[in-house]
Amino acid sequence: MESASTNLEPLFAFLAKSLSTLEFAFNKLPGSAVIQRYVKSSHQNDPGRTLLELILVIFAIRTLLQSRTRADRTGKHFIQFSDKEVDELVDEWSPEPLGQPLSAREQAELAVVPIVAGPNGPRPKIASTGKTATNLASLNFTGLAGNENIKERAVETLRKYGLGSCGPPGFYGTLDVHMDLERDIADFLGTEAAILYSQGFSTISSVIPAFCKRGDIIVADRGVSFAIHKGIQISRSTVRWFDHNDLKSLEDVLEGVEKERKKRRGPLTRRFIITEGIFEKDGAMVDLPKLAEKVDMLVGSVAIGLSSSGGFCAGSQTVVDHQRINGPSFVFSASMPALLSVSASEGINILRSTPSILTTLQDNVRAARAILDRVECITIPSHPASPIIHMHIRAPPTSSLHPASAAAATTKPSNPTSPVPRDASTWDWDIETEEKILQDVVEEALVQGVMITKAKRLRGQETVEPRPSIRLAMTSALTKKETEKAVNVVKNAFIKVLGRKR
Amino acid sequence: MPSPSPSPSPMAINIASPSPTRSMFSKKRSKPPIASAASYLNALSQADARARTTRAPTATPALSLSSSITSSSEDTVLNESEHAYDPSNADGLTHPARPPTSEQVFTTVHTEFGHCANDKFRLTSQHALGEPLPEHVEQDPPYYILLSTYISYLILIVIGHIRDFLGKRLSPKYYTHLVPRNGYAPLNSDFDSFYTRRLKTRMDECFSQPVTGVAGRTIVLLDRISPDYNHTHIFTGTRTRALNISSYNYLGFAQARGGCADAVEESIIRYGVTTCGARLEGGSSDLHTTTEALVAEFVGMEDALISSMGFATNSAYIPALVGKGSLVISDELNHASIRFGTRLSGANVRMFKHNDMRNLESLLREVISQGQPKTHRPWKKILVVVEGLYSMEGTLVNLPVILELKKKYKFYLFVDEAHSIGALGPHGRGVADYFGIDPRSIDILMGTFTKSFGAAGGYIAGNKALIDRLRVRGHLGPYAEAMTPPVLTQVLASMASIMGVAVPSPASDAVSNTLVPTAHPGPASESALPSWLTLPPLLASGIEGRSRLRRLAFNSRYLHRGLVKLGFITYGHPASPIVPLLLFNPGKMCMFHRMMLDRATPIVVVVVAYPATPLVTSRVRFCVSAAHTKEDVDTVLRACDEIGDVLDLKHGKAEGGERWSIERIIASAEELAGSS
Numbered sequence A: 001m002e003s004a005s006t007n008l009e010p011l012f013a014f015l016a017k018s019l020s021t022l023e024f025a026f027n028k029l030p031g032s033a034v035i036q037r038y039v040k041s042s043h044q045n046d047p048g049r050t051l052l053e054l055i056l057v058i059f060a061i062r063t064l065l066q067s068r069t070r071a072d073r074t075g076k077h078f079i080q081f082s083d084k085e086v087d088e089l090v091d092e093w094s095p096e097p098l099g100q101p102l103s104a105r106e107q108a109e110l111a112v113v114p115i116v117a118g119p120n121g122p123r124p125k126i127a128s129t130g131k132t133a134t135n136l137a138s139l140n141f142t143g144l145a146g147n148e149n150i151k152e153r154a155v156e157t158l159r160k161y162g163l164g165s166c167g168p169p170g171f172y173g174t175l176d177v178h179m180d181l182e183r184d185i186a187d188f189l190g191t192e193a194a195i196l197y198s199q200g201f202s203t204i205s206s207v208i209p210a211f212c213k214r215g216d217i218i219v220a221d222r223g224v225s226f227a228i229h230k231g232i233q234i235s236r237s238t239v240r241w242f243d244h245n246d247l248k249s250l251e252d253v254l255e256g257v258e259k260e261r262k263k264r265r266g267p268l269t270r271r272f273i274i275t276e277g278i279f280e281k282d283g284a285m286v287d288l289p290k291l292a293e294k295v296d297m298l299v300g301s302v303a304i305g306l307s308s309s310g311g312f313c314a315g316s317q318t319v320v321d322h323q324r325i326n327g328p329s330f331v332f333s334a335s336m337p338a339l340l341s342v343s344a345s346e347g348i349n350i351l352r353s354t355p356s357i358l359t360t361l362q363d364n365v366r367a368a369r370a371i372l373d374r375v376e377c378i379t380i381p382s383h384p385a386s387p388i389i390h391m392h393i394r395a396p397p398t399s400s401l402h403p404a405s406a407a408a409a410t411t412k413p414s415n416p417t418s419p420v421p422r423d424a425s426t427w428d429w430d431i432e433t434e435e436k437i438l439q440d441v442v443e444e445a446l447v448q449g450v451m452i453t454k455a456k457r458l459r460g461q462e463t464v465e466p467r468p469s470i471r472l473a474m475t476s477a478l479t480k481k482e483t484e485k486a487v488n489v490v491k492n493a494f495i496k497v498l499g500r501k502r
Numbered sequence B: 001m002p003s004p005s006p007s008p009s010p011m012a013i014n015i016a017s018p019s020p021t022r023s024m025f026s027k028k029r030s031k032p033p034i035a036s037a038a039s040y041l042n043a044l045s046q047a048d049a050r051a052r053t054t055r056a057p058t059a060t061p062a063l064s065l066s067s068s069i070t071s072s073s074e075d076t077v078l079n080e081s082e083h084a085y086d087p088s089n090a091d092g093l094t095h096p097a098r099p100p101t102s103e104q105v106f107t108t109v110h111t112e113f114g115h116c117a118n119d120k121f122r123l124t125s126q127h128a129l130g131e132p133l134p135e136h137v138e139q140d141p142p143y144y145i146l147l148s149t150y151i152s153y154l155i156l157i158v159i160g161h162i163r164d165f166l167g168k169r170l171s172p173k174y175y176t177h178l179v180p181r182n183g184y185a186p187l188n189s190d191f192d193s194f195y196t197r198r199l200k201t202r203m204d205e206c207f208s209q210p211v212t213g214v215a216g217r218t219i220v221l222l223d224r225i226s227p228d229y230n231h232t233h234i235f236t237g238t239r240t241r242a243l244n245i246s247s248y249n250y251l252g253f254a255q256a257r258g259g260c261a262d263a264v265e266e267s268i269i270r271y272g273v274t275t276c277g278a279r280l281e282g283g284s285s286d287l288h289t290t291t292e293a294l295v296a297e298f299v300g301m302e303d304a305l306i307s308s309m310g311f312a313t314n315s316a317y318i319p320a321l322v323g324k325g326s327l328v329i330s331d332e333l334n335h336a337s338i339r340f341g342t343r344l345s346g347a348n349v350r351m352f353k354h355n356d357m358r359n360l361e362s363l364l365r366e367v368i369s370q371g372q373p374k375t376h377r378p379w380k381k382i383l384v385v386v387e388g389l390y391s392m393e394g395t396l397v398n399l400p401v402i403l404e405l406k407k408k409y410k411f412y413l414f415v416d417e418a419h420s421i422g423a424l425g426p427h428g429r430g431v432a433d434y435f436g437i438d439p440r441s442i443d444i445l446m447g448t449f450t451k452s453f454g455a456a457g458g459y460i461a462g463n464k465a466l467i468d469r470l471r472v473r474g475h476l477g478p479y480a481e482a483m484t485p486p487v488l489t490q491v492l493a494s495m496a497s498i499m500g501v502a503v504p505s506p507a508s509d510a511v512s513n514t515l516v517p518t519a520h521p522g523p524a525s526e527s528a529l530p531s532w533l534t535l536p537p538l539l540a541s542g543i544e545g546r547s548r549l550r551r552l553a554f555n556s557r558y559l560h561r562g563l564v565k566l567g568f569i570t571y572g573h574p575a576s577p578i579v580p581l582l583l584f585n586p587g588k589m590c591m592f593h594r595m596m597l598d599r600a601t602p603i604v605v606v607v608v609a610y611p612a613t614p615l616v617t618s619r620v621r622f623c624v625s626a627a628h629t630k631e632d633v634d635t636v637l638r639a640c641d642e643i644g645d646v647l648d649l650k651h652g653k654a655e656g657g658e659r660w661s662i663e664r665i666i667a668s669a670e671e672l673a674g675s676s
Helices: A003-026 A031-046 A047-065 A081-092 A102-112 A149-161 A170-175 A176-189 A201-209 A226-235 A247-264 A317-326 A337-353 A356-372 A403-410 A422-426 A430-447 A482-501 B008-015 B021-026 B037-054 B074-078 B141-171 B172-178 B192-204 B259-272 B287-299 B310-321 B336-345 B357-370 B398-409 B431-436 B464-473 B484-499 B545-566 B585-597 B632-646 B663-665 B669-674
Strands: A115-117 A193-197 A217-221 A238-243 A273-274 A297-301 A309-317 A390-392 A470-473 B218-224 B234-244 B303-306 B327-331 B349-353 B382-387 B412-416 B444-448 B457-464 B577-585 B606-608 B619-621
Touching: A003 A031, A003 A217, A003 A390, A003 B192, A031 A047, A047 A102, A081 B172, A081 B357, A102 B464, A115 B287, A149 A337, A149 B259, A176 A193, A176 A309, A176 A337, A176 B606, A193 A201, A193 A317, A193 B444, A201 A226, A201 A273, A201 A309, A201 A317, A201 B310, A217 A226, A217 A247, A226 B336, A238 A247, A309 A317, A337 A356, A337 B484, A356 A390, A390 A430, A403 B021, A430 A470, A430 A482, A470 A482, B008 B218, B037 B585, B141 B172, B141 B192, B141 B577, B192 B585, B234 B632, B259 B484, B287 B303, B287 B457, B287 B484, B303 B310, B303 B464, B310 B336, B310 B412, B310 B457, B310 B464, B327 B357, B336 B382, B349 B357, B357 B382, B357 B398, B382 B398, B398 B412, B457 B464, B484 B545, B545 B577, B545 B632, B545 B663, B545 B669, B577 B585, B585 B632, B632 B663, B663 B669
Parallel strands: A217 A238, A217 A273, B327 B349, B327 B382, B382 B412, B412 B444
Antiparallel strands: A193 A309, A297 A309, A390 A470, B218 B234, B303 B457, B444 B457, B577 B619, B606 B619
16 A cells, blocks of 8 residues: 555656646646636536536537548447448448440430531531531530631640640639639629630539538529529529529519518528529520629629630629639639630621621521411420520420410419429420420431531429520521521421321 | 748758758858848848849849749740750759769750659559548647737738738828729729738739749749839749749649640641630631540540639539539638639539548438428439548548448539649559549540649540430530640650550560550550651560659659658658748748748749638749659758758658758658658
């Protein structure tokens, strides 16, 4: 007993010494007296509180130390297995194949995707037939594809900059020509600033999560494109949907959102309205003047109208600068090749100096609609001025993506928390059959020398399955006569194929 | 900012003495080398004051001690033929140190792709077969460095909050975008943006500096100054050519001259710059088919699919691979695009510790035995996603062990080769090539064309059925613009010149090696290229491609070993062309960046800090290129040596316990790089 205490003596001495050193060090810390006084008085007033605070501190430390990657081994769902059992389970487990092989239908679908041999433009050569066709499929609204000025500028740029930018914008990937294009776009659209992304598709799905965070509210059109759906999904914001291109419905939804906030007495959260200028899904046009006095963010693609590649977001300087740090696909991706940027700038130049391009385009759109609107067997949800023309097979009842018919169908408002519109239950088209008929139309048109395409969809992945359609893209590179001739071919193909069916 | 300034070490004094190799810079240093951080800061503030008082746009680039050399007219900066007659070569960048001998013919522009004829400075990038991959040990700095780093951040955060507090009351107009007004919530909350406003803005000088011209061996910076602490930048109109050890240009294909650029020019004339639309909706061209076939051949897979953006390749194709009921097991340091893609896919995600195979195995055992959360149903499938070469660490994936695990645990393996394709392996075919592993034992190989091929966009490769599935199910097929013809051609030309093009009849060309298409990794068959695309003999024979691969391997190892021998803490595998050098203190990042740029031969570097790295381990990341010559790497090492003394960065334990002087390192470069 005695020997034990003598053995422990140096330990006690050490403890006492280190305690006093600790105390000394603590006292030397600035502000320690205040803490000491606080703890003392709080303990005196309420010893229970000290215990509570101590537990809180321990809990906080534990939470901080807990690895986020560690599973809840202690959770009630965790089953303890021995190593042998785990080995057996591992042996038993057999995974599904990584990708299901394509079905015969899908294979056929993939096989008929048109491939252009050589340059694309108003009259490309189709690789499978070896013949040229009039192109109403590719997106070349302004006819800039193959423009000699642009080619010349692109080669010049290649000889100064090489091709790739070899870095993200933050790390020496920002070129002077990128800044020029950003300025050109901002000028062209009349905004304060603009920011360039290197792919059109990835632009919007990056812009949305840069601003919309968990807890924010997004009010979106039910007809927005797939890329916007993805952006909304990744932002984890609360979404409220309004009926496609229906401003009355938007107003109702906005009122609902405001009411909800007042009821909860929550703080003012950010609210965003997301819609499209011309909808990718059906070519309808938004009534922007009515919708808003001012647009904060304009997101667009450099790939389509300007015949280059990439996307942009234009807005105020603050909006743009914010994305330079927070837009995932801006920050983590290499900037676009210099020559594509210069090509787009040159495209803007050409559009400015030759406004007739846009009038030709409009003439062609009107000419096409004059023919197509009189075709009995199809419906067209697209706006009369839209250079993208979607065509559905007409079947009673008419397409409910069309606002006029949608309003007539029922008066009960849709559920704003669901992207599915109220009358989805009345949709009676059979996607597979319609796709097949439309594919026949596409092939019939190609035989007659006109290249068109179905609107391709990711069946099974879309939030709301859009109705199958044929999507024409008008271009100013064709004359009015050529457009009329080609559209007549499309019309006849429709009549022929649908006539056969009925 | 805590920057302890120790008395100059004997080594620093030693280095300051003139050395024979220094003579390659004909320009004399206007100031004596600065021995401590304090004296440097002092000089800096004087220069800063001068710049502020004059504010003339034609002044020498602001904040620069040794005035940077720039061309006066715009054209000479870019026009190499004029530049070649610049007699001064003051920055040591426009001409090689030794003039070429009569036998040596260089087809590249020295500022884009350095002239280096010495065959001693070549290595093969290959893993010693059968040996385990050495585990990466992260060296810790002394405690005072860690402590001062934390204190630095603490000070920055406290000052930031004080400034916010006072600023909101005294000058509210600077905070309008952070407070609610007219019934609109602020677009950006002051809490969310605190790090950006109060920490990053302070060092914005190091980021997003615009450049012009080719991002090759050298790069031309547009000089800028900030009159208001980095809120705005004013371009002075002058330019600085600097040694570029920052761009992803591993094989040096960022070139405005040469066979690849000629091919691209031809393609622009033939195809224009766009294919008008998405792949499935009339935007496909024969060039896409050709390129996809060549890419598949290059990586050794059955089929490949290309996309117009590297980020989107991950973010849009991963959701097509996995979904609800599947599990993605992801390395904790995987790139943002992978996280983006997995989040979109709806699959469950678990992470394992970076490159820690034991951790991965125990995780696999757990998830397979437990099944899906709550329901305990077995997973539909498990996809392990790793990168070949990690972009912030320079570490290599431990592929041999992962493949062993794959046999046992039956998961699918996705390797993101964004940085490793082209950069690793004796044939440049990436990390599988480096380890001598059959690529087809991996399920999916993904990579980008930005880094090694001087192009843009990405690819994903696998068996034919899987790639066809992705063509139909991937988000990009119907909705994203297709890759443009010039980019496709750059990929074709650069890839073919790495592979070499097989010549049909062996006796046809004396210059080219007779290459016969063999099994992977062999040369490309001649029919793999479009008929109009002809490469010059040096490229077509694969001689130049091979030399590029070997130069990159040498440069990577030499820089890595050199830095270690100098006493720095570095991360990563010595074969990696990404060489991170640890700085720790946030204040040292700006200093390092600026001191590198202020040298007689300006050097641009990339500094990265939180949130791209953990809070303490701020670092500078060197990206070595085949375009660099051995002298360029010498220059970088010399600069690091001097700055490392000033900024107190040498805290590493040199291998073998012995540090070398810079002169010894430069003299024994081959030995150093060759040591395993």
